[in-house]
Amino acid sequence: MAEAIVELRGANIQQGGRNILENVDLRIAPGEFVYLVGKTGAGKSSLLKTLYAALPLGGGSATVAGFNLAKTGRKKIPQLRRKLGIVFQDFNLLMDRSVEENLRFALRATGWKKGTLAEQRIDEVLMAVGLADRRRSMPHTLSGGERQRIAFARALLNSPTLFIADEVTGNLDPDTSKNILELMRKLGKEHGTAVLFATHDYRLLDTFQARVVRCEGGRVFNAEG
Amino acid sequence: MPSPRPNQLYVIFSLSLVLFLLGLVGLWTFQASYLTRQLQENLDIIVELEVDHTKEQRELLLLELLAADYHQPGSTPEYLPKEQALQEMGEDLERDLDDLGLNNPLLDVITFNVPIVYLQSDSLAAIASELQVKPGVAGVFYQDNFVDRIAANARRLGWVLLGLAALFALVAGLLIHNTVRLSLYANRFTIKTQELVGASWGFISRPYLWRAVGQGLLAGLIALTGVLGLQVWLQSVLPELDLFAEPVRLGFLYGGILLLGLLINFVSHYVVVRRYLRLRLDDLY
Known part of the structure; x- marks a missing residue:
């Protein structure tokens, strides 16, 4: 069995010192697509935040992209996050910079030097999300779906081993949501990246078959999609 | 950025x-x-000379003051004869004091300044005692309260x-x-x-x-x-x-x-x- 990208055993997920999810067991293999579902407030976001170390692990053990979260200090967190592609509902793009400046900024923030290699990488990720022609556009001129694609492009820059998508379709219409979901699966397959796709919209689960993990009543349940 | x-x-x-x-x-x-x-460094210490002091006594005193530790470096002790003092007083009072026909009540004086470290009541008292016993010296005066007040303020x-x-x-x-x-x-x-x-x-x-x-x-x-x-x-x-x-x-x-x-x-x-x-x-x- 290949080494898991995410391995949680008996993990407690906390927010403000209170257990939101208890005794969580979760394993995600490289390249695997997993839906994370549950009602609003069920603990999906808290679980994801724990995975990218924005919340401390409340107990148990957790390994993400080779990092033992219980032992990952503040200085190691940036290295963990460079192995993850984190995408949110509200895009988190810098609205005062163009698409290419947003991507260049993320590259520089993660240690890339200015130059041909960086520019080539920007071209590659924009091509991967189908927005090569919007390189010089400002975010406010893009549609919601396009902005979300740019956020994916940014998440792709460092060839992550895991995509963490937190309600990324929350602001999008049903058709665009399905397109985004398809794009995530495609990117995951093409780049061998695992995807943990959190949503409260159960209708999206019909888009394609994948494993479903459900948060409910303070517990996490594994089920086949 | x-x-x-x-x-x-x-x-x-x-x-x-x-x-x-x-x-x-x-x-x-x-x-x-x-x-x-x-203000402190410009505070004058006034040495009044006896009426019958000699020129030699006065000049020796000026030399001794110039060489003393308590003399403000860069300044020179000044001799002010009583005639000049009376004239200056008359100018200050805007009157010709000679017209009054009185004897000049003033004495010849030497004024000098001391460095700030000596501007303490006890140091000044010690300087005064030292000078007072010198030949030709009638008395030593300074504004003691003024010094204390300046220092305190x-x-x-x-x-x-x-x-x-x-x-x-x-x-x-x-x-x-x-x-x-x-x-x-x-x-x-x-x-x-x-x-x-x-x-x-x-x-x-x-x-x-x-x-x-x-x-x-x-x-x-x-x-x-x-x-x-x-x-x-x-x-x-x-x-x-x-x-x-x-x-x-x-x-x-x-x-x-x-x-x-x-x-x-x-x-x-x-x-x-x-x-x-x-x-x-x-x-x-």
């Missing part, structure tokens, strides 16, 4: 203003201590100004910190976004801290220009203030203003950026 915003101008403006005011307090402190020292003024400067520095720090906090508030999502894409705290902080150094220096230079301009103007209006008399101390004051501006702004930026870095994403809204 931070982008230029009007907020940055507020930071520079507030910082310049506060540094200017601190510069004024510093200038006032230096000037007060300089003027007090001048100088001390009190020093403490008041020091307290004022400390209070000012504290208020300045808080004011600047608050302005910086508001200025960086607009950048909180940029800071968090960088963190989430995997930027280190050092990388995120660096541009803000460089900006803080630039702003601090600029604000310091603006404040210095203001202080210097005011000094030049005051010197032209009131030359007796002698505002440029101590260039070395002024240099320290100017350097201090620059350094303080840089330090206050740098520390404020550092604290605020760290605060935003420590905040959870949910707390940013």
Whole structure:
């Protein structure tokens, strides 16, 4: 069995010192697509935040992209996050910079030097999300779906081993949501990246078959999609 | 990377203003201590000579005073004959005292100044006792209370100004910190976004801290220009203030203003950026 990208055993997920999810067991293999579902407030976001170390692990053990979260200090967190592609509902793009400046900024923030290699990488990720022609556009001129694609492009820059998508379709219409979901699966397959796709919209689960993990009543349940 | 915003101008403006005011307090402190020292150093010790003293006794006394430890270096003991003293008194009173037909009641005097370290009641008393036994000396006089009063007031003024400067520095720090906090508030999502894409705290902080150094220096230079301009103007209006008399101390004051501006702004930026870095994403809204 290949080494898991995410391995949680008996993990407690906390927010403000209170257990939101208890005794969580979760394993995600490289390249695997997993839906994370549950009602609003069920603990999906808290679980994801724990995975990218924005919340401390409340107990148990957790390994993400080779990092033992219980032992990952503040200085190691940036290295963990460079192995993850984190995408949110509200895009988190810098609205005062163009698409290419947003991507260049993320590259520089993660240690890339200015130059041909960086520019080539920007071209590659924009091509991967189908927005090569919007390189010089400002975010406010893009549609919601396009902005979300740019956020994916940014998440792709460092060839992550895991995509963490937190309600990324929350602001999008049903058709665009399905397109985004398809794009995530495609990117995951093409780049061998695992995807943990959190949503409260159960209708999206019909888009394609994948494993479903459900948060409910303070517990996490594994089920086949 | 931070982008230029009007907020940055507020930071520079507030910082310049506060540094200017601190510069004024510093200038006032230096000037007060300089003027007090001048006043103390110019305090005359008066040695009255006996009516029948000889020229030799007087000249020997002048030489001894010049060589004494308690004589203010750079100054010369002055001999004032009683005739000249009477004439000066007449000029002060705007009357010709010779017309009164009285005998000159004054005595010949020698006046001299002592360094500040000797301006204590006991030191002055010791000097007086030493001089009083010299041949030809009738008495030694000085304004004892005046000396004590100057020394006490100088001390009190020093403490008041020091307290004022400390209070000012504290208020300045808080004011600047608050302005910086508001200025960086607009950048909180940029800071968090960088963190989430995997930027280190050092990388995120660096541009803000460089900006803080630039702003601090600029604000310091603006404040210095203001202080210097005011000094030049005051010197032209009131030359007796002698505002440029101590260039070395002024240099320290100017350097201090620059350094303080840089330090206050740098520390404020550092604290605020760290605060935003420590905040959870949910707390940013």
